Amino acid sequence: MLAENLKHVEDNIQTACDKCGRKREEVTLIAVSKTKPVSMLSEIYDCGIRDFGENKVQEICEKREQLPADIHWHMIGHLQRNKVKYIVPDVELIHSVDTYRLAEEINIQAKKINRIVPILIEVNAANEESKFGIAPEETLQLVQEIAKLDNITIKGLMTIAPYTENPEENRPYFKKIKELSVDIAKENIDNVSMDMLSMGMTGDYMVAIEEGATLVRVGTGIFGARNYNK
Template identity: 65%
Template sequence: MIKENLFSVEQNILAACKRAGRKREEVTLIAVSKTKPVSMIQEVLEEGILDFGENKVQELTAKFEVLPNNLRWHLIGHLQTNKVKYIVDKAVFIHSVDSYKLAEQINKEAAKKGIISNILIEVNIAREETKYGVFAEETYPLIQEIAKLNNIRVRGLMTIAPFVDNPEKNREHFRNLRQLNIDIKMKNIDNVSMDVLSMGMTGDYEIAIEEGATMIRVGTGIFGERDYSI
């Protein structure tokens, strides 16, 4: 099943890139493996996927210990400051930074390990009350502050778009996030590169690619439906 699902996702990515006049290598597919066992991750690995996304620190660290060390782990869920020390040297990207306090803690722990931590600022682009993330107008001031921290590199923006029945409804949000990313990039802030746009999930990743996503986060489309009772 996983092999067939991955083939289907890959065909969709190629088609979306073609429609947008983009190269396939401009888009990184992150397989969202939250709640999924190591055995399923290994199946995906066999198909050449190396980027995996987890929501919870505990789950990521447990899988990190038993899977090959060439995997690229992405923390995509909400991160509490007291959990940063467990993750900072294991995740190649932390996608969900939404406060200076969290960035400060990541910087502190990264300094202890002698590393630079790649982070994305989570933007609540649709202004949903139930979502984490800063609003669009708060993003630039936050990045200006975070940019002063030595062991963090702000690489771009991330958003979780609304759950919709028609993915076209999210095009506007993806377009707005991309424009925000461009606007901030043009300010040429030291220590800020803005080369990453993490947006699009199983239901809407093709639209996200058409609107400029450089990372898409696909879970159900690869692994199948999740069982949250386990």
């Protein structure tokens, strides 16, 4: 069943790319595996997926011990400063940086192991009180501050759009983040590129791709509904 789910998602990504004249290789599919057992991750790995997203540091640490070393782990959930040291050595990308203090801690831990850690700035596109992320109008200033840190490199932006039954409702938010990334790129800030846009989840990733997403985070669409009681 997982292989069928994955094929359906892949077909949708191709359809969205075709619709907006993009190449399939411009979009990375991140299989969001939070709360899912290692056996399910292995099954998707065997289908060719190498990028996995987790919301909790503990899950990344536990799962990477049991799975192949060529997996790219993405930290997509809210990151607490006291947990940073556990993932800095080998996380592929931290999507959820929304304060200078968090970036500073990542920089401190990265310096200890002489690694430059790629991050995305999480933007709260819809200004939802229930969500993390910096306000769009404050993003440039935060980027300018974080860019001065030696052991971090800013690769782009991330957003979590509002939950909606109709993905078209989120198009304006994705468009806003894309425009913001273009504006920031024009500033030509050292240590900053805006090549990555992490936006779009199971309900709206096709619309996100049409608006410029380079990373889509799909969990339920691949693994099915989550069981939070485990």
